[in-house]
Amino acid sequence: MLADEGASRQGSVRLVLPCVVLVVLQLVLGGHLKLFGASADFLLVIVGLLALMRGDVTGCVAGFVCGLAFDLLGSGMVGLTALLGSVLGFAVGRASRSMAEGWAPRLALFAVADLALNVAYLIFLTILGVLDVGGWAVLGRVIASTIADVAVAAITFFLVFGHPRLGRGKRPELR
Amino acid sequence: MPDISTSMVERRSPKATRLLVIFVIASLVIITAYAREGSRGPVHALRGVVQTVASPFQLVGSQIEKPFAAIDTFFTNASADSATLSELSDENSRLTAQLAQMNEYANENARLASLVGLTDAYDLSGVAARVVATSSDDWSDTITIDKGSSSGIKVDLPVVTGGGVIGQVVSVSATTSVVRLVTDPEMGISAMLQNSRAVGVLTGSVDGSLSLTYVSSDTDVLVGEIVVTSGLGGVYPKGLPIGVVTTTTPSSSGQYREITVRPIWPSQHYEEVYVVTSYDDGLDGTELATSFVRDAGSDAASAATATSATADAQPAQDASGQASTAPASGTGAGAVEADTQATTDEQADGQADGQTEGGA
Structure with missing residues (x-):
């Protein structure tokens, strides 16, 4: 029983630690680190991580909280990333149930969800009249933004899910 | 025996789905509130608080970035003269690194001098600030x-660099402010050719x-023509250069x-800016813009050549003595390249024939 408690505590630390690191990275490097002209959204990686490890409920909550934090830290419309983040967390958490083990399939799922989020964000901004959806520059920004997010997610997921013990982290329980 | 996956969906979906619906509605409420409220509304206020809390981290980030900028300059210098550098000893390497740092200081000095030149020429009052983060x-x-607000900065104030207008303050916290640049898709400025x-x-x-x-469409517009603020709307002083x-x-x-x-x-070159808190309403600085666009985009030698060319075309400007207040910073930002510079000068000389694309 003590061993179970120890393992549980260790699992929590292993989940919380990358989240804390990613939050600090977002605050410190969020406006400085750019890949192909696009910034990585470290908070979105947290959403993906929590959704994959804990399921759709946690993913949905994390998506809303992290999305709102990202909106408040930035200069765009407040609430839009919160909306899309909660949908992303829900969807990734739901899809992770039938996910194969290992970090690569999870990264692929996150990449698809992130691309969908960036496209949806673009569509929302176009509907709101902020952006013009036409043109290669916009498409390039979507792809660059997704690549930046996936690059951070690849490192994070490899460290968390690639580890033989961490990879078995707490998953949604089948009751 | 019940199917596990079916059982799981039945037990877990309602809670997650309910949460999703709640968060979607909450997000839509926040979006609506943000769009409808003014800059002093609760969502904007919350953003100010969050950005105040985050500002120490951003300052750390900007400090972390600085050495990398110096290293970048070092490698640029090293690649410029690799034959000589290959013979250098450790002592020379150390001196080169020091030189890179000195170049950083020299560039900063030139930028600040250019900023002071613009604020003097246009009689602008305000607050100088350093850029600590980008979007x-x-x-x-x-x-x-x-x-931020503790330094007297308010929402909607215009922001300039040594080359001209770069944007407008959109949110303010106690110690930091966010400036929306002219290149932002949401930005719109009344401008004049x-x-x-x-x-x-x-x-x-x-x-x-x-x-x-x-x-x-019946306006004659020339490639290389300078675009300045129109002064309409009362936010920006009239005649500040924006682009070409x-x-x-x-x-x-x-x-x-x-x-x-x-x-x-280019926005990635902003390091020091000037937030304009007051300016002379009666000043039309349109004629001054040429010299600042030149200073922002050309080196000292080409700037000197161009000045002599413009002097022939615009004697009134020299007579006022205003153009001489602008320093030849020679920062080489690269925004206005030599070809554009030539076009501008030719245009000033009245040699604009054939430069209008598409006709009027």
Whole structure:
């Protein structure tokens, strides 16, 4: 029983630690680190991580909280990333149930969800009249933004899910 | 025996789905509140608090970035003269690194001198600030500066660099402010073509370019023509340079021209800025703009040549003595390249024939 408690505590630390690191990275490097002209959204990686490890409920909550934090830290419309983040967390958490083990399939799922989020964000901004959806520059920004997010997610997921013990982290329980 | 996956969906979906619906509704409420409220509304206030809390981290980030900028300069210098550097000892390497650091200081000094020149020439009063972060989201073009409401900065104040207008303050916390740049897709500035005096609206885009809209198709617009603030709207002083026309074609509708404008300074080069808190309403600085666009985009030698060319064409400007207040900073920002400079000078000399694309 003590061993179970120890393992549980260790699992929590292993989940919380990358989240804390990613939050600090977002605050410190969020406006400085750019890949192909696009910034990585470290908070979105947290959403993906929590959704994959804990399921759709946690993913949905994390998506809303992290999305709102990202909106408040930035200069765009407040609430839009919160909306899309909660949908992303829900969807990734739901899809992770039938996910194969290992970090690569999870990264692929996150990449698809992130691309969908960036496209949806673009569509929302176009509907709101902020952006013009036409043109290669916009498409390039979507792809660059997704690549930046996936690059951070690849490192994070490899460290968390690639580890033989961490990879078995707490998953949604089948009751 | 019940199917496990079915059981799981039945037990887990309602809670997750309910949460999703709640969060979607909450997000929509926040979006609506943000869009409807003014800059002093609760959502904006919350953003100010969050950015105040985050500002120490951003300052750390800007400090972390500085050595990398120096290293970048070091490698640039090293690649410029690799044959000589290959023979250098450790002592020389250390000196080169010091030289890179000195170059950083020299560049900073030139930028500040240029900034002081512009504020003096246009009689601007305000607060100088350093850029500590750029926008963390990929769909807006903003910078965060290290001065906030405690330094007298308010929302809507214009922000300039040594080359001219770069944006407007959109949110303020106690110690930091967010400046929306002219290249931001949400930005729109009333602007004017320096020669034709046609007024339009300058809007940003995702790729960092600017478009001048609502300029009538029968207006003669020249490539290389300088775009300045019109002074309409009361936010920006009249005549501050913003950019240079790069292309001009009649629009598909034929009513207006499609004019692409290149900003004077690329946004990634902003390091020190000046937030204008007050200015002389009666000043029309349109004639001053040429010298500042030149200073922002050319080296000292080409600037000197261009000055002599412009002096022939604009004797009144020299007579006023205003152009001489602008220092030849020679920062080499690269926003206005030599070809554009030549076009501008030729235009000033009245040699604009054939430069108007698409005709009027």
